[in-house]
Amino acid sequence: MLATGAIVAVNGLNPFSLVAIVVSGVLAFSLRVALGIAPKLKPSSKNQTQEPVIETIPVPGEFKIYRQAELNRTTASLLADGAILIAGEDGSGKSVLAIAVVEKLQADGFMVAFIEPATPKQMLLEIAHQFDIPTENLEGKLLTADKLKTAIATFLEENTAFLIIDDAHCCDAKFRMWLKQLRRSNVPMLLLATDPPRTDIFINIPRIELKPLPEYAIREIMIIAAAQRAIALKPSELAKLQERAGGNPMLAARAVDEEYLGLDVEGADHRRYFDITPLILLAGIAFVIMRFIGLGTGDQALYIFGGIAAAVFLGLSRLLYNLPPEDRRIR
Structure with missing residues (x-):
C-alpha cells in the first residue's frame, strides 16, 4: 500500500541518500579536475589508440643555445655596425654565446675573427690570419705591431667584417686602446668580459649582463652531462646539485663531474645572491x-x-x- 509522501527504499537506500551520494561524487570529480588529477578518459572506440606522452630529453653532445634573446640582440647590433659588451661571471656562458654569434654571422656569409687573449702581437697576427691579411712585407719579414694595426684597420674600413674578443678584460691596456680607436671608425665588434672595468673601450660601448640560467636549463645541462658519463641521477640529487650551480652552466657540468668522482663538496663558486x-x-x-x-x-x-x-x-x-x-x- 503506497501513501502520499512515503519514502521508497531502493536497494536499502532512500532517495535522499542517493541524492547525497550523487552530489558527493560530482563534487569529488570537480575537485579532482580543479587539482589536475582527474582520470583520463579512454577512447570510445576499440580501434582508436591513445598515443603515449613522451618527454623530450636532451641528446648528449647536442648544441643548444639557452640565450636566444641575447643572441638575436647581439647579432642585430653587430649588423648595424654597432659594438656590444657581454659581461658575466666565469662559466656563465659568454664563450658559448660568442661561438653561436660567430656561426650565425658566418652562415650569412660575413667574415669574423674570433680572438682569445694573448700578447698584443700574437692577437694582431691571429686577426690578420683569420682575415687573410698579409703579415709579411715584400722582403718576407714579419710586419711590426704598428704596421699590423694599420693593415687591419685598413681592411676593416674597406670590408664588412667583425671582431669578437673573448675575455677582453685580460687583454693588454694598449690593445684595448687600439680597439677604442677602431670603434671610433665604427668597426663592429663584440667583447666578452668578466667584471670589466669602466675604462678605455669598456666605457664606450653598451653592455649586456648575462643573468643566471633558469632552473629548467640547468637541469637539462646536468642531464646531458650525466648521460655523457653514463650515470643516473635521481630528481632529489639533481635538485641538490642545482643549488650548487646557482644558474651557472659551467658550475652545473662541474657539479655532475664532482658527483661522478664521488667528491663531497659543500659550497659553490657562483655569485647568485638572495634578497634578505x-x-x-x-x-x-x-x-x-x-x-x-x-x-x-x-x-x-x-x-x-x-x-x-x-x-x-x-x-x-x-x-x-x-x-x-x-x-x-x-x-
Missing part, C-alpha cells in the same frame, strides 16, 4: 611588537630597546631597497 630584505622587515616588525609589549607591561627598558631596534632595522631595509642592483653598480 623581507627578513630585515620581519625583524623590524618583531621589534615594533616588542616595543608595544614593553608599553603594555610597563617595562621601560624593553620599550626603549624595541623602539631603537625597530628604527635601525627599518632604516637599514630602506637603505638596501634604494641601493642600485648589482648589474648597475660602478666597479
Whole structure:
C-alpha cells in the first residue's frame, strides 16, 4: 500500500541518500579536475589508440643555445655596425654565446675573427690570419705591431667584417686602446668580459649582463652531462646539485663531474645572491611588537630597546631597497 509522501527504499537506500551520494561524487570529480588529477578518459572506440606522452630529453653532445634573446640582440647590433659588451661571471656562458654569434654571422656569409687573449702581437697576427691579411712585407719579414694595426684597420674600413674578443678584460691596456680607436671608425665588434672595468673601450660601448640560467636549463645541462658519463641521477640529487650551480652552466657540468668522482663538496663558486630584505622587515616588525609589549607591561627598558631596534632595522631595509642592483653598480 503506497501513501502520499512515503519514502521508497531502493536497494536499502532512500532517495535522499542517493541524492547525497550523487552530489558527493560530482563534487569529488570537480575537485579532482580543479587539482589536475582527474582520470583520463579512454577512447570510445576499440580501434582508436591513445598515443603515449613522451618527454623530450636532451641528446648528449647536442648544441643548444639557452640565450636566444641575447643572441638575436647581439647579432642585430653587430649588423648595424654597432659594438656590444657581454659581461658575466666565469662559466656563465659568454664563450658559448660568442661561438653561436660567430656561426650565425658566418652562415650569412660575413667574415669574423674570433680572438682569445694573448700578447698584443700574437692577437694582431691571429686577426690578420683569420682575415687573410698579409703579415709579411715584400722582403718576407714579419710586419711590426704598428704596421699590423694599420693593415687591419685598413681592411676593416674597406670590408664588412667583425671582431669578437673573448675575455677582453685580460687583454693588454694598449690593445684595448687600439680597439677604442677602431670603434671610433665604427668597426663592429663584440667583447666578452668578466667584471670589466669602466675604462678605455669598456666605457664606450653598451653592455649586456648575462643573468643566471633558469632552473629548467640547468637541469637539462646536468642531464646531458650525466648521460655523457653514463650515470643516473635521481630528481632529489639533481635538485641538490642545482643549488650548487646557482644558474651557472659551467658550475652545473662541474657539479655532475664532482658527483661522478664521488667528491663531497659543500659550497659553490657562483655569485647568485638572495634578497634578505623581507627578513630585515620581519625583524623590524618583531621589534615594533616588542616595543608595544614593553608599553603594555610597563617595562621601560624593553620599550626603549624595541623602539631603537625597530628604527635601525627599518632604516637599514630602506637603505638596501634604494641601493642600485648589482648589474648597475660602478666597479
